[in-house]
Amino acid sequence: MAIEKWLAITSVALFAMFAGEMISIYSYVVDPPENAMLDDSWFDSKIFQFISIGVAPAGILAAVPFFMTKQYGSKPIGGLIVAGGVILLVGMFVCYTLLDQINDVYLTDIVTNTPVLFMGLSPIVIAVGIYLTKQKKKRPKKEFF
Template sequence: MKMQYGAYIAMAGIGLYAMFVGEIISVFYFMSDQTFATFEPESKILQFISIGAAPGLVMSGTSYMLARKFGSKQIGWLVIAGGIVLLVGMSYAYTILDSIDKDYQVFTVIITPPLFIVVSIPVMIVGALLFRIKKRPKKYF
């Protein structure tokens, strides 16, 4: 079965979500163990959002836009998988929040996991919208 361009774009979105989750979890662990140097978590978290989560959302949206006219179960499942990666990863990151040093528990750090848990739900809904398959019009010429 030949894959559509939207499927490759959706796979890139999954990769970007996984990268973002890995970055957030690793920086949260760093902040929970870190006691010897100064560290600005706001700028690092915003950097991770701009290089991981934001492009991942763009990839999911692009996949949806490419496949929305006729629907695609394959692309729908890939977009839903990206939402699940984001949901599970941010749920785990949320459990690490209590172990982070109080000096680093700033607004950006505290809001990131719940914000992206909420963002993952519409991503999965958009993927589910692609399950509506419509018949392609016949082209005679």
């Protein structure tokens, strides 16, 4: 496999990891254990940590194969980038549905706006992947002389 495909696979894995982390942290705050000592800054700092570990590298790793293959297109790489965008969209939608169940103490701007922000980012990732799948390979010019 070419390096572009491995980068796209890693991007999908990081998108899935970020969605899983966000769902788990939102689910944890919906029903925290009785002995948990939580404050609102803990929740915000974990979200920033998950963004820097998961979705920021995933976005970069989705952009690199795009730029490497945009001249000739690639259906498998485009499909992987679309899959990463769909995973991100579904994961952030699940987090958004959990917002109603979270205690008001933990609801800050970061907590409420992060799922919306990344739900807005995921159609861009999906569009980039679709662009790669629709791109046709350019035929080399034949030199007769």
